[in-house]
Amino acid sequence: MGASLLKQLSAVQVPHKPQVDTSLESAIVEAAATADGNIESLSDIAATVDQHVGEISTGICVADSLTDVVDNTIALYGEGGIDEQGAELLRISVESILKVGGVNIPAEMIAPSFESVTGNYSTEVAAQKGNVISRIMTWLHAALQSISESMKAFWLRLTTSSKSVEDYAKKVSEKVKAIKGDAKDAEGTISVGGNALWLTGRSDHISKPDRHVVETVARFEDFVVEWRNLWGKIIDFQFPTPLSDPKKMEELNTKLHAVAVDTVKGTKPVKIDITVGHAIDLKPGAGEVPMLAATAKVVVNVTVKDKTAPVLTKDEMKHGIDTVLEAFGVLRKLEKDMEKVQETTTRVSRLTKSVSVKGTDTPIKEAELRQTLRALSKACGFASWGWTNAVPYYLKTLKACVKYIDASASRYS
Numbered sequence: 482m483g484a485s486l487l488k489q490l491s492a493v494q495v496p497h498k499p500q501v502d503t504s505l506e507s508a509i510v511e512a513a514a515t516a517d518g519n520i521e522s523l524s525d526i527a528a529t530v531d532q533h534v535g536e537i538s539t540g541i542c543v544a545d546s547l548t549d550v551v552d553n554t555i556a557l558y559g560e561g562g563i564d565e566q567g568a569e570l571l572r573i574s575v576e577s578i579l580k581v582g583g584v585n586i587p588a589e590m591i592a593p594s595f596e597s598v599t600g601n602y603s604t605e606v607a608a609q610k611g612n613v614i615s616r617i618m619t620w621l622h623a624a625l626q627s628i629s630e631s632m633k634a635f636w637l638r639l640t641t642s643s644k645s646v647e648d649y650a651k652k653v654s655e656k657v658k659a660i661k662g663d664a665k666d667a668e669g670t671i672s673v674g675g676n677a678l679w680l681t682g683r684s685d686h687i688s689k690p691d692r693h694v695v696e697t698v699a700r701f702e703d704f705v706v707e708w709r710n711l712w713g714k715i716i717d718f719q720f721p722t723p724l725s726d727p728k729k730m731e732e733l734n735t736k737l738h739a740v741a742v743d744t745v746k747g748t749k750p751v752k753i754d755i756t757v758g759h760a761i762d763l764k765p766g767a768g769e770v771p772m773l774a775a776t777a778k779v780v781v782n783v784t785v786k787d788k789t790a791p792v793l794t795k796d797e798m799k800h801g802i803d804t805v806l807e808a809f810g811v812l813r814k815l816e817k818d819m820e821k822v823q824e825t826t827t828r829v830s831r832l833t834k835s836v837s838v839k840g841t842d843t844p845i846k847e848a849e850l851r852q853t854l855r856a857l858s859k860a861c862g863f864a865s866w867g868w869t870n871a872v873p874y875y876l877k878t879l880k881a882c883v884k885y886i887d888a889s890a891s892r893y894s
Contacts, residue, residue: 505656509887512649513880519642520876526635527869533631534777534862536624541773541855543582544617547591548848550574551610555603562603568595571606586613618833618851621858625830628865632823635869636816643812646880653887654802660795660893670789671888677788678781679881682757685783687790690801690882693757697878698808700754704761704871705811707753709818711763712864714740715857716821720828734850741856744772755871756878758783763863772856777863779870793889801886805879812872819868826861833858 554563554571563571576588591609598605673680673687682688682696709716718740745751745765754760760782766774793801833854836847 505652505659509649509652509656512645512652513884513887516642516645516649516880519638519645520873520880522638523635523642523869523873523876526631526638527866527873530628530631530635530862530866530869533624533628534859534866537621537855537859537862539582539584540617540620540624541859543578543584544614544851544855545773546578546582547575547610547613550578551591551606555607558603562601563606564602565595568592568602584617586616614851618836618854621855622830622834625826625833625858625861628862629823629826629830631869632819632826632865635872636819636823639812639815639872642876643809646876646883647806647809649880650802650805650883653883653890654806656890657795657798657802657886660798660890662893669792669892671792671885671892673788673790673881673885673888676881676884677785678758678783679756679878680790680885681783681785683783685786687787687885688757689793689797690886691797691804694801694804694808694879694882697756697875698811700756701811701871701875704753704755705815705818708761708864708867708871711751711753712744712822712825712860714743715829715860715864716825718825720825720832734853737853737857738770738849741770741772741853741860744856744860745775752780754782755779755874758878759874761867761871770852770856772860772863773852775859775863777866779874790885792892793886795893798886798889801882805882805886808879812875815868815872822861822864822868826865829854829857829861 550571554567554574558564558567572588572592572594575592579586579588591613592606593609595602677687680687680690680693682693688696718736745763750765751763752760753763758781760780761777762780763777764775765771766776768774836850836854
């Protein structure tokens with residue numbers, strides 16, 4: 482009976498499970514988690530830059546709106562000056578602009594009560610407007626300075642983040658090289674979950690890692706060139722810091738204004754791919770200086786239709802991981818470009834502060850220069866924002882490809 486039982490047990494087929502090097506697998510899991518954390522920290526810095534760019538946009542919008550409503554009101558009442566009813570309507574308009582913009586400045590700083598003004602109300606309001614615009618310029622200086630500091634932090638974190646994803650790829654490479662047998666379910670599929678967004682190609686289907694990385698690198702390299710060219714005139718301009726000679730204001734303002742006008746090419750939107758699935762969409766606004774009302778955002782170029790992918794062959798895994806490891810070379814070339822954007826941002830910030838504190842000898846020139854500096858502030862913000870958004874998307878794509886290879890390798894013994 483005992484022998485019969487043993488014979489029956491020996492006939493039971495135990496399902497085949499891939500053998501796993503537990504120490505290597507543990508190291509891979511740890512490396513993947515470290516890479517995720519580092520990429521997330523890059524995204525956090527990108528979000529900080531995004532916030533400051535939003536502050537610049539708000540400051541510009543508020544400054545322009547206040548200028549328009551005050552100047553138009555003064556022009557409407559003409560030589561007689563704004564009367565009591567006009568003063569109240571102006572106060573309501575100013576209060577609305579400040580409230581919508583989220584600017585914590587009392588409306589009375591621009592539109593005081595009619596009874597409190599002893600002289601010409603129009604003259605008083607014009608002077609108050611100048612004070613608030615100067616305060617907004619100081620606000621822009623602070624936002625630009627924060628962007629400059631964020632760029633420094635971003636580069637330091639980028640070195641760590643890039644290396645952590647590369648380390649993860651190297652450990653998965655060891656896993657792929659250690660494969661000796663065939664996949665038990667070579668015709669099966671793998672669920673890639675949220676990574677599908679980073680693996681989906683132009684056909685809206687998940688691509689094989691080697692091809693996907695090659696296409697991603699090509700698009701990212703093109704982005705680096707196009708983004709640099711887009712802001713080249715600003716980056717190469719010799720900004721004076723501080724504004725030491727007011728007598729040269731007219732010449733400086735003319736040169737700066739020409740640079741500001743040229744920050745967005747023509748009136749057509751600029752769309753630049755970051756990776757296979759994502760692009761930056763920059764749209765100019767209307768008016769003489771399109772950058773003042775420009776908008777920028779990251780858009781998705783693909784539609785995720787499936788979150789499952791076929792198990793990769795050994796050759797596909799090997800070629801894929803080799804291609805990923807080569808792709809990190811692109812990031813090592815970025816330091817000089819990012820450094821130049823950061824330096825330019827600092828120069829514009831200092832010039833903005835110089836104008837807001839010292840002012841100029843002629844009110845008209847000062848108003849023109851402030852408008853120009855608002856446009857250049859926004860352009861510097863967008864230039865920084867482009868870098869800090871593009872790099873995490875690039876790393877997330879590489880990491881997703883490694884994850885796909887890692888999951889496929891786990892199906893082999």
